[in-house]
Amino acid sequence: MTDLADELQIYGPDPEIEALFAELISSETGRTNPYHYYARFHSKAPVYNSSFGAIIFSRYDDCQRILRDNRFGKEEDTKSRRQERAAALGLSEKELQEATRFFEGRTSLLFLNPPDHTRLRSLVSRAFTPRRVEQLKPHVEILTEEILSSLVGEVDVMESLAWKLPATVICELLGVPVELRETFRPLIRTAISLIEPNQTKEDFFKSIEAAETLTLLLTDLIEMRRRDPADDLLSHLISVQDGTDRLSLEELISTSVLLFMAGFETTTNLIGNGLYALLQHPREFESLFNDLTNIDLAVEELLRFDSPVQFDMRTALTNFNFGGIEFKRGQPAMTLLGAANHDPTHFTNPEVLNLKRDEGPPLSFASGIHYCLGASLARMEGRVVFSKLIETFSSITLVDKFPERRDSITLRGLKSLNVQLERR
Numbered sequence: 001m002t003d004l005a006d007e008l009q010i011y012g013p014d015p016e017i018e019a020l021f022a023e024l025i026s027s028e029t030g031r032t033n034p035y036h037y038y039a040r041f042h043s044k045a046p047v048y049n050s051s052f053g054a055i056i057f058s059r060y061d062d063c064q065r066i067l068r069d070n071r072f073g074k075e076e077d078t079k080s081r082r083q084e085r086a087a088a089l090g091l092s093e094k095e096l097q098e099a100t101r102f103f104e105g106r107t108s109l110l111f112l113n114p115p116d117h118t119r120l121r122s123l124v125s126r127a128f129t130p131r132r133v134e135q136l137k138p139h140v141e142i143l144t145e146e147i148l149s150s151l152v153g154e155v156d157v158m159e160s161l162a163w164k165l166p167a168t169v170i171c172e173l174l175g176v177p178v179e180l181r182e183t184f185r186p187l188i189r190t191a192i193s194l195i196e197p198n199q200t201k202e203d204f205f206k207s208i209e210a211a212e213t214l215t216l217l218l219t220d221l222i223e224m225r226r227r228d229p230a231d232d233l234l235s236h237l238i239s240v241q242d243g244t245d246r247l248s249l250e251e252l253i254s255t256s257v258l259l260f261m262a263g264f265e266t267t268t269n270l271i272g273n274g275l276y277a278l279l280q281h282p283r284e285f286e287s288l289f290n291d292l293t294n295i296d297l298a299v300e301e302l303l304r305f306d307s308p309v310q311f312d313m314r315t316a317l318t319n320f321n322f323g324g325i326e327f328k329r330g331q332p333a334m335t336l337l338g339a340a341n342h343d344p345t346h347f348t349n350p351e352v353l354n355l356k357r358d359e360g361p362p363l364s365f366a367s368g369i370h371y372c373l374g375a376s377l378a379r380m381e382g383r384v385v386f387s388k389l390i391e392t393f394s395s396i397t398l399v400d401k402f403p404e405r406r407d408s409i410t411l412r413g414l415k416s417l418n419v420q421l422e423r424r
């Protein structure tokens, strides 16, 4: 690990790296193979001073330090940020305010800084425990078996498995009644694109509408569980207490919406990206077919190799010196998680998929106080899905060599993944 006492060498702005970054986030080639671009960052500009104000970090150690340093935090909702967001969407500030009025005061823990984050996270963690995740495992196994039992021949794994399973698992976790689950799934899928920086105006309004409907449905469900508690996460979130402190109705709503949004497409992409990586590396895939004992390490490697979340942003909360760099309050720091996972100073031959790699966790779930609350659930789902696929099918082969990617940059995933399945 590089010592932060060593000054960080900051590089840029440089038109070549600027063009590289623009291509990474906005071109088809950037989306298809960001790792080619990250390698260029590692060799030429591991700490890059961009012309748009953010400092971009691509090394594992630097990204981890930023995520663990509480002088960095979530961007405060300033006037200039709102103006930037409105301009990016082609809206006036007033129009943006109108469109998002419904969500005012509903702050989710993902966007909070201490002390508000500390309080809310501690309450939510009391209800969303490792034991609850462990209890869910037999259900996840049954749900996976049910889905796989109907699959044979040529199948789009994204549609028939990767989208279906994680949404059903979160519904099961929170206690959404079975008859409402088909209503929830498309709403979550549409609402989640709110986190994408390159959203169009039309998509933005569709996402807002979906998030509003989701919120209203969850409000009804919370009311129902208040009257009639069950053994599900929502009922536990309603009753959780720290001394006299409890979650308010607004916090219950924003936390449940967050669990849906944070836990759905990310896990979908773990399944899709992971299976695609295995199909592109038949020898490694075969080793898993022969022996599932190292499934934990294998899932860790799939998370590293093609991470479902590629970028994470932080903002300097004050003026301070970080490894020789003078950060000004409000200045953004961008951590390229996908690049950190391919940092050659941290992982040996990072471009090689090695299912037995044991070099510590990737940064796919971030680090520090916002470390993914659902990491153990996501890992468990990944282990169950890849094990069950191997136990159910004698062969899984790729039909489309170059499957289409989703048009998103923060969340990395496939639109479809057509495979040929032979049952055992």
Ligand code: HEM
Pocket: 109, 110, 111, 121, 170, 258, 259, 260, 262, 263, 264, 266, 267, 270, 307, 308, 309, 312, 313, 364, 365, 366, 367, 369, 370, 371, 372, 373, 374, 375, 377, 378
């Ligand atoms: C492979 C699947 C997943 C990946 C790659 C992933 C990744 C991440 C990352 C990178 C963050 C940090 C975001 C930030 O720092 O701004 C995060 C936060 C979070 N994740 Fe996940 N996630 C996954 C699955 C899940 C699941 C299944 C759930 C729950 C059902 C979940 C719930 C959360 C929550 C609540 C946070 C916010 C934590 C906080 O701000 O304190 N995630 N996740």
